[in-house]
Amino acid sequence: MKVSSRALPWLLLAPALAATVLLVLAPVAQTLWLSLHDVILFRPKSQPFVGFGNYVAVLNDPMFWESLGHSVVWVVVSVALQFGLGLATALLLNRRFAWRGVARALVIVPWALPSVIIGLVWTWMLDFNLGLLNQIGVRMGLLDAPVAWLARPDTAMAAVILAVVWQGFPFFAVTLLAGLQAIPREHYEAASIDGASTFASFVHVTLPGLAPVIATALLLRMIWVSNSLDLILVMTGGGPGTTTHTLPLYAFLKAWSGANYGYGSALAVVLTLLLLVVVIAYARRGMRDAPA
Amino acid sequence: MQRRTLLASTTAALAAAPLARPHAQKPTTVRWWYHFDDPKASPDALVQAFEKANPDLKIQAESIPWGGGADYDTRLYTSIIAQNAPDAAMVKFNNLPRLMEMDALADLGKHIDGWAGKADISADLWRLHTAPDGKRYYIPLQYVVLYLYVRQDWLAQKGVKLPGTFDEFLTAGKAMTEGDRWGFGLRGGAGGHDHWCSFVLGGGAKMEKGGLVSPAALAANRWFIELYTKQKIIPPSAPNDGFQQIIANLKAGRTGMTIHHIGSANDMVAALGDGITAVPVPRGPQGQGWTSFGDGSNAVLAQSKVQEAAWRWVAWLSTAEANVAFNKLSGQVTVTTSGAKTWDVQPKRFMDATVGSLPIAAVLPQTAQTADFTRTVWPQTTQKALLGQISPDDMMGVFEKHYFG
Numbered sequence: 001m002k003v004s005s006r007a008l009p010w011l012l013l014a015p016a017l018a019a020t021v022l023l024v025l026a027p028v029a030q031t032l033w034l035s036l037h038d039v040i041l042f043r044p045k046s047q048p049f050v051g052f053g054n055y056v057a058v059l060n061d062p063m064f065w066e067s068l069g070h071s072v073v074w075v076v077v078s079v080a081l082q083f084g085l086g087l088a089t090a091l092l093l094n095r096r097f098a099w100r101g102v103a104r105a106l107v108i109v110p111w112a113l114p115s116v117i118i119g120l121v122w123t124w125m126l127d128f129n130l131g132l133l134n135q136i137g138v139r140m141g142l143l144d145a146p147v148a149w150l151a152r153p154d155t156a157m158a159a160v161i162l163a164v165v166w167q168g169f170p171f172f173a174v175t176l177l178a179g180l181q182a183i184p185r186e187h188y189e190a191a192s193i194d195g196a197s198t199f200a201s202f203v204h205v206t207l208p209g210l211a212p213v214i215a216t217a218l219l220l221r222m223i224w225v226s227n228s229l230d231l232i233l234v235m236t237g238g239g240p241g242t243t244t245h246t247l248p249l250y251a252f253l254k255a256w257s258g259a260n261y262g263y264g265s266a267l268a269v270v271l272t273l274l275l276l277v278v279v280i281a282y283a284r285r286g287m288r289d290a291p292a
Numbered sequence: 293m294q295r296r297t298l299l300a301s302t303t304a305a306l307a308a309a310p311l312a313r314p315h316a317q318k319p320t321t322v323r324w325w326y327h328f329d330d331p332k333a334s335p336d337a338l339v340q341a342f343e344k345a346n347p348d349l350k351i352q353a354e355s356i357p358w359g360g361g362a363d364y365d366t367r368l369y370t371s372i373i374a375q376n377a378p379d380a381a382m383v384k385f386n387n388l389p390r391l392m393e394m395d396a397l398a399d400l401g402k403h404i405d406g407w408a409g410k411a412d413i414s415a416d417l418w419r420l421h422t423a424p425d426g427k428r429y430y431i432p433l434q435y436v437v438l439y440l441y442v443r444q445d446w447l448a449q450k451g452v453k454l455p456g457t458f459d460e461f462l463t464a465g466k467a468m469t470e471g472d473r474w475g476f477g478l479r480g481g482a483g484g485h486d487h488w489c490s491f492v493l494g495g496g497a498k499m500e501k502g503g504l505v506s507p508a509a510l511a512a513n514r515w516f517i518e519l520y521t522k523q524k525i526i527p528p529s530a531p532n533d534g535f536q537q538i539i540a541n542l543k544a545g546r547t548g549m550t551i552h553h554i555g556s557a558n559d560m561v562a563a564l565g566d567g568i569t570a571v572p573v574p575r576g577p578q579g580q581g582w583t584s585f586g587d588g589s590n591a592v593l594a595q596s597k598v599q600e601a602a603w604r605w606v607a608w609l610s611t612a613e614a615n616v617a618f619n620k621l622s623g624q625v626t627v628t629t630s631g632a633k634t635w636d637v638q639p640k641r642f643m644d645a646t647v648g649s650l651p652i653a654a655v656l657p658q659t660a661q662t663a664d665f666t667r668t669v670w671p672q673t674t675q676k677a678l679l680g681q682i683s684p685d686d687m688m689g690v691f692e693k694h695y696f697g
Contacts, residue, residue: 041369042390042660127537128529129472129546146472148529151480153679156532237482240531241676257362257667259369259390 034265041259054266064267066242067250068274073157074164074246075226081165083218086172091206093173094180104177111170119234122163126150126235150236153243160235160244164225172217179213180206219282226275247271319343319350320601325368325381327358329555333621342608349601354378360482361386362667372396372595379596380606383430385587388423389660397429398592403603404428409611412628416650421589424658430589431610434624436553437649438486438573438584439642441560443468443548445567454571458495458515461549461574465525468548475525477547480678481534485670486584487551489656490573491516494582497688499657504692510685512576517677517684531675542568553586555623557642570645572652581652588624661695669694 003011035054037047058064093104110118125132128148137143149159183206191201207214229249232238238245238253248271255264326335339351357363365387371377372394383391391397404410410418417432440461442454446468455461465475479487495512497504520526527547529537539556541547543563551573560568575581590606592599608614616631625646626632635643656662669690677687 041366041373042394044373044394128527129537129541130544148527148532151529151532153681236532237671239481239671239675240679241681242672253668256366258664259366 031265031268034261035269037262039260039262039265041261047262050262054263055270057263058266058270063242063245063250064247064270067245067247070157070242070244071226071246071248074161074232074244075222078161078164078168079218079221079225081161082168082221083172083214085165085169086217087176087214089169089173090176090180093177107173108170110167111174113167115167115228115230116234118163118167119231122159122166122231123150123235126159151240153240156236156240156243160232163235164228164231167231168221168225171221175213175217176210179210183209215285216282219278219285222278223275223282226271226278247274317348319348320598321350321352322380322598322602322605323352323354323378324602324605325354325356325364325378327356327364327382328622329358330621330623331355333623335618335621338609338614338617338621341614342605346604346608349604351605360667361663365390365663369394372593375595377593377595379598379602380590380592382433383589383591385420385430385589385655385658386662386666388429389658390663391591392423392425392429393660396594398594398596398599398603399427399429400431400592400603401428403607404431407607409607409628412612412630413610414627414629417627420585420587420655430587430591431606432587432627433590433606433610433615434588434619434622435627436555436586436624437646437653438490438551438553438586439570439645439649440573441542441550441552441556441568441570443542443545443564443567444569445564446548454569455549455574456571458491458574458576462519462523462525465519465549466523469525473545474527474547475549476519477533477538477541477550478520478526478530479533479535479538479551480531480671480675481537482667482671483535484533484674485656485666488516488670488674490551490581490583491519491576493654494573494580494652495576496578496580499695501696502692504688504695505685510688513688514684517687520678521680531678554625554638554642554646557638558623561639570642572645572649575652582654583649583652585653585655586624587655588622657695659695665691665694 036049036051038050038053039047089107093100093107097103124130126134126149128134128146128151131146131149133149134143134146138146147155149155187205187209188201191205196204227248229246229252232244232246232249233252236244238249247267251264251267251271254267255261258264328335334355335353339353342351343349356367361384368377368381368383368387369390372391377396388397404418413432417435418428421428421430421432423429440455442464444454447454447464450467452464452467453460455464461476468475478484492509492512493499495515496508497506497512498509503509520530527533527541533541535552538547538550539552539559542550543560545564554570557570573581573583590609592602592606596602609618610627612628612630615626615628616635619626619631620637625643626635656666673682673687673690676682677684682690
């Protein structure tokens, strides 16, 4: 059977398109439908259409605005720290030293671990009574007394950010390391001949060479961290009080624990619209980088 | 004609042959959802024993993640909506109102009344297992009653007696608090409402309109919050402490008391030996008390096409020896009177504290608000009060509004 050249690409793309429609677009459409109805999971016989009622309620909900504020802190601080630590690690791993191969393999471990495991590990490391960090801090004289890191409103967010930074920096380290290895050595040699210092080489050769990789990695990680709730759920459940209550966690608790799928879906749609800014930037970047 | 009749008879006989041979008959499959606190515990041996005695039935036991109750419940609700619910499932009182609202449960009343094992379960348990509409959707399977774990060795050193009242509890807590150890391990995270109930509902608050903001209720709640903010007998980590933390802290000698049930007794004895004991949760100023009755039941789902078979399985699980074997796996207490007589799974003092707590054992209202209260409203609001972000009276106002508008 002969397939026309116009039909062939669509034929080849069909399985992927079908999977996308089934696994992405259909759930999105259902979420939109849910957000326009009053859907309480245990009242399946009564799901009245409420139009934009759930959205109006979201915008008038103080908890939404508080969660949004926490989400901004959570994303900006944790992605910035992950990037900084990841870049430093990549620069280090790009140098020659003994056991470099082992170091490169080990650095990926936090990224490979499930979030729930990381949450539990950090919960116990930060534990007030039995936690390793408090024991070390007190014995070394860094702390006068153990600190209830996860139970204090002034430290809880920092504690969960610490955990997500530990989890996420290997992504930057590995991605940026690959980017570093793609920068031609001749560029550094030319800079050296021109009398550039190490710092000047970093600013004028390394950073421009890494710029496309940095932009892509930052956008991707921002999307992932914005959507993530597992670490916070395990470590604090959004507490103490609502100190670490982020937007995806709020949507999850409303839908999953509170069985209010209408309101939870509206929260998820609002979160998606907010994220769309980042997603569009990422998509435009991808289209620009794609070969013609 | 004769030939045709013979042919027809032979065909009919061949068609009926599988039905005539009992060994070839496919057993009826019953899908059953369960959860054990210990993920290593498996009901396989029970299933095999049942299937051996009932060769016409096959039990497909499916372990469902608990996730503090929310995971299990939501999976159950979604399976019902998707028309893919199990035939029978372990359930708790707090999801009864929601399951009733979904018309998801089979009425087991007639089955229970005609069941030989009914008399082996106490009238009190049957009373607790009667739904607000008077029907019986649940069959008792296991239970626990929350009591107070106490480091009796620490109290003996201080010459302080085991607490029986709120005042004695505070005295004991203060006596045990010194250096890096605290008198009471409060569960301020999810699931900690049980602790709050013991002191606030036991101290005079009532689960009725206005009952959470009455002078007695507000006073009881202030006293409860001040255990953390003023009396300082509770570790600073309490607002975020969950089940794992309160148990680990008691076992590690960081706290002297906490509230839990007999399910953790053997673990406690392994860690602390005779130093640990249990007493009913303390009584309030007027002598009243309140402790959580932790239920565990089975239900048959209304959409099951094999309700009769599902009933036979869940009824068998609540029958004397099978129920004892089941509760050895679950770490809770048998619901059968005959099984309780020979119960030796935990040291006697913990069973005594469990039985001694029964007179004040109760459950939160069986309304749709309770699940959200225990999972979200209680921890968030209580944590804020413990941290001084809202007053104890405002905390009670939130609860009153949640339940009674």
